[in-house]
Amino acid sequence: xxDVPTHATHLPPRPTVVRADRxxxxxxxxxxxxxxxxxxxxxxxxxxxxxxxxxxxxxTAFIGPSGCGKSTFLRTLNRMNDIIPGTRVEGSARIxxxxxxxxxxxxxELRRRVGMVFQKSNPFxxxxxxxxxxxxxxxxxxxxxxxxxxxxxxxxxxxxxWDEVKDRVxxxxxALSGGQQQRLCIARALAVRPDVLLMDxxxxxxDPIATQRIEELIYRLKSQYTIIxxxxxxxQAARVSDHTAFFWMGKLVEFDRTERIxxxxxxxxxxxxxxxxxx
Amino acid sequence: MSHTAYRTxxxxxxxxxxxxxxxxxxxxxxxxxxxxxxxxxxxLNLDFFTHMPKPVGQPGGGMANAIxxxxxxxxxxxxxxxxxxxxxxxxxxxxxxTRLASAVRFASDTLNGVPSIVIGVxxxxxxxxPFKQFSTLAGGLALGIMMIPIxxxxxxxxLVLVPGSMREGxxxxxxxxxxxxxxxxxxxxxxxxxxxxxxxxxxxxxETAPLLFTAFNNRFFSTSLTQPIxxxxxxxxxxxxxxYEDWHRQAWAGxxxxxxxxxxxxxxxxxxxxxxxRLRTR
Numbered sequence: 018x019x020d021v022p023t024h025a026t027h028l029p030p031r032p033t034v035v036r037a038d039r040x041x042x043x044x045x046x047x048x049x050x051x052x053x054x055x056x057x058x059x060x061x062x063x064x065x066x067x068x069x070x071x072x073x074x075x076x077t078a079f080i081g082p083s084g085c086g087k088s089t090f091l092r093t094l095n096r097m098n099d100i101i102p103g104t105r106v107e108g109s110a111r112i113x114x115x116x117x118x119x120x121x122x123x124x125x126e127l128r129r130r131v132g133m134v135f136q137k138s139n140p141f142x143x144x145x146x147x148x149x150x151x152x153x154x155x156x157x158x159x160x161x162x163x164x165x166x167x168x169x170x171x172x173x174x175x176x177x178x179w180d181e182v183k184d185r186v187x188x189x190x191x192a193l194s195g196g197q198q199q200r201l202c203i204a205r206a207l208a209v210r211p212d213v214l215l216m217d218x219x220x221x222x223x224d225p226i227a228t229q230r231i232e233e234l235i236y237r238l239k240s241q242y243t244i245i246x247x248x249x250x251x252x253q254a255a256r257v258s259d260h261t262a263f264f265w266m267g268k269l270v271e272f273d274r275t276e277r278i279x280x281x282x283x284x285x286x287x288x289x290x291x292x293x294x295x296x
Numbered sequence: 297m298s299h300t301a302y303r304t305x306x307x308x309x310x311x312x313x314x315x316x317x318x319x320x321x322x323x324x325x326x327x328x329x330x331x332x333x334x335x336x337x338x339x340l341n342l343d344f345f346t347h348m349p350k351p352v353g354q355p356g357g358g359m360a361n362a363i364x365x366x367x368x369x370x371x372x373x374x375x376x377x378x379x380x381x382x383x384x385x386x387x388x389x390x391x392x393x394t395r396l397a398s399a400v401r402f403a404s405d406t407l408n409g410v411p412s413i414v415i416g417v418x419x420x421x422x423x424x425x426p427f428k429q430f431s432t433l434a435g436g437l438a439l440g441i442m443m444i445p446i447x448x449x450x451x452x453x454x455l456v457l458v459p460g461s462m463r464e465g466x467x468x469x470x471x472x473x474x475x476x477x478x479x480x481x482x483x484x485x486x487x488x489x490x491x492x493x494x495x496x497x498x499x500x501x502x503e504t505a506p507l508l509f510t511a512f513n514n515r516f517f518s519t520s521l522t523q524p525i526x527x528x529x530x531x532x533x534x535x536x537x538x539x540y541e542d543w544h545r546q547a548w549a550g551x552x553x554x555x556x557x558x559x560x561x562x563x564x565x566x567x568x569x570x571x572x573x574r575l576r577t578r
Contacts, residue, residue: 095468102393129470139461142484152469155479202465209469 045072048213048243049094054108056086056093058101063089066108067269069262071213076235076244078258078275080251082295085264087247088136091215094245095131096124112213129156132211136218138198140190140205145182148190148201149173152209168208176204177234196227203234207242214238216246220253232257251291255279263287329555336552339545344553349515349531355542359550361517362531365432366554368519369511369527370501372436377443378493384444385451385489386477392456400448408445415441416506424510430524435511439500446499450492454485491565498561502554504529528554 049071056064064086071077079087092098093106096117110117117127129152140148149169153159159168169186173179178200182193190201199219206214216235220228235244235257248254254261254275261278263270263286271278271287282288289295297305343358350357384404388397419438424430458481466476482489512524513534519525528550535547 097464097468100464100467125470125472128468133464133468135461135464135468137461139459139465141462141465141480151466151471151479155466155475156470205465205469 045074047071048073048112049077049245050111050114051094052109052111054090054093054106054110056089056098056107057105059103063267064093065267068108069269069272071243071245071260073243074239074241075259076239076246076257077260077262078254079245079247079262079264080249080254080290081264081270082290083249086267087262087264088217090264091217091245091247094213094215095128095133097128097133099124129209130211131213131215132206132209133215134199134202134206134217134219137222138195138202140193140198140201142189142191144187145173145190145193145201146186149204149208152205156209158209172204172208173201175207175238176200177230177237178204194227196223196230199223199227199231200234203231207238211242213243213245216244218247218249221249228253251279251293263290265290332548332551332555335545335548336550339549340552344546344549348517349546352540352543357546359526359528359531359546359553361514362526362528362550363553364517364519365511365514365526366501366528368432368525369435369439369507370497372432372521373439373443373500374493374497376437376440377447377496381444381447381496382451382489384448385455386482388448388452389455390473390477404445404448407441408449411505412442412503413505413508416508416510419506419510427522429522430510430512432511432518432521432523432525435507435525435527438506438510439503442503442506443496443500446496447493450496451485451489454488454492455481457488458484487568491568494561494565494568498558498565502529502558504533508533 047070051070052068054064054067055062067090069077079091081087089098093110094112094117098104098106106118112127112131116122117131141151143151146166146169149172150165153165153168159165170179170183173182173186178197181197182188182201190198193201199222203214203219219235220231223231232253235246238244239259246254246258258275260272261275262272263278263282263284265286271282271284273283277283278287279291282291343356345358345363346360347356347358348361349359384400388400391397416438419434419441423434423437462480462484463476466480467473471479507527507530511527511530513530514524514526532547532550532554535543535550538544
């Protein structure tokens with residue numbers, strides 16, 4: 018049995034290994050391996066010695082109160098924080114064994130492999146078709162018109178949006194409803210065939226029905242992708258994820274199988290949070 | 297008087313004063329429009345648009361050469377100012393914190409405040425003196441210089457309005473920074489930028505001073521870039537200070553045409569902007 022890092026400040030962060038099968042979730046290969054990662058906005062440390070692993074074809078959820086660093090951590094995994102001046106990363110983050118912060122890493126290629134869906138849907142002011150085709154075009158993944166059309170349809174189908182928009186793919190994406198826009202953004206991310214899909218509170222701006230559709234989608238997509246989702250909705254984490262990480266004040270308090278986190282957490286802090294005593 | 301009644305009265309007084317101020321501000325515009333329309337309309341006919349100026353003493357004639365001249369001069373100005381202004385605006389919105397950006401912003405604001413006659417003198421020194429020749433190019437240069445800071449400012453302001461999430465969306469799909477700007481951010485702001493350019497064109501089309509000793513004036517029809525060229529504003533100026541009654545009428549008509557161009561541009565721009573903001577709020 019291995020240790021899971023605790024929130025105790027005085028303890029040095031220790032590497033985490035997801036434990037062997039116990040709750041009916043079989044262990045899969047490690048896709049994302051983060052060791053002792055700290056993150057700084059200028060002099061302020063926003064993340065402190067985070068170590069965790071996300072497995073292939075599993076959904077890993079990050080929960081925690083606002084400002085606990087879960088979104089910041091998610092954004093270190095596709096180096097989205099690089100665009101904020103004055104930020105700095107320490108420690109290592111590996112995807113398929115490759116350190117994504119190594120000097121020879123092409124950030125553009127990394128972001129193609131690690132797709133991201135944002136909290137607020139952000140379709141481009143283009144047609145539905147062009148939104149999905151965007152990543153294909155800029156990365157020159159496929160070039161023939163037929164292939165692009167094929168990939169767009171396939172992605173829209175994967176995102177469970179095709180049936181609703183197939184007759185108007187050349188209409189503006191801005192005319193879609195909020196939930197449809199978010200599924201369009203998922204389709205857009207899927208079109209470039211990423212390995213890992215990062216989702217930053219993808220349903221927080223949606224109504225319950227649209228939220229349910231997104232959750233069903235996540236459940237279906239995990240057979241093909243490694244999904245990491247940030248959510249402030251604990252029920253959502255419990256419903257969609259296999260593993261859950263609880264963040265608190267920039268630290269990883271506990272990381273375990275989702276069922277464990279919600280039924281028998283090791284840490285008092287985790288228990289207090291998941292039972293709604295604070296947060 | 298109760299306190300509430302006093303407050304109500306005070307409120308009404310203020311609203312009344314504001315309304316009065318609006319009226320005072322609108323009176324000059326109303327008078328200008330009234331005089332230009334009433335005077336200009338009489339002299340306006342088809343000939344005005346299709347005929348050349350007649351020699352002194354012969355009634356009639358038109359300003360065909362000046363209308364074409366103004367179009368060519370404005371086009372040249374746009375040719376210079378749109379690329380430079382839009383690119384500067386992109387730089388300012390992409391790298392807002394750099395020292396160069398502060399310098400450019402300051403220079404642009406200063407340039408915007410430089411009196412147009414000074415810009416005319418500058419263009420005279422740059423493009424007229426060396427060639428010993430008034431020219432359309434020199435006039436376009438002067439107007440273009442006036443237009444650059446307006447286009448820069450509008451572009452910057454509109455690009456900054458594009459939500460950051462749009463940029464992040466593009467970057468997250470593997471776009472480079474430049475790609476994100478040109479394929480997503482500029483298209484998102486494009487209707488607004490075009491509106492800004494149209495308004496800037498309307499503004500410089502009404503300039504006289506920068507043209508007086510650059511494009512100068514031309515009694516004849518010319519589209520040559522290296523020859524002097526006529527423009528509505530300079531023609532209005534020439535006619536208005538002349539002692540001839542017929543030329544005065546022509547000047548009024550020119551003023552009417554000019555004001556109509558500016559008004560139509562503003563209205564088109566407004567229409568476009570309102571459609572854009574509707575799109576945004578959806």
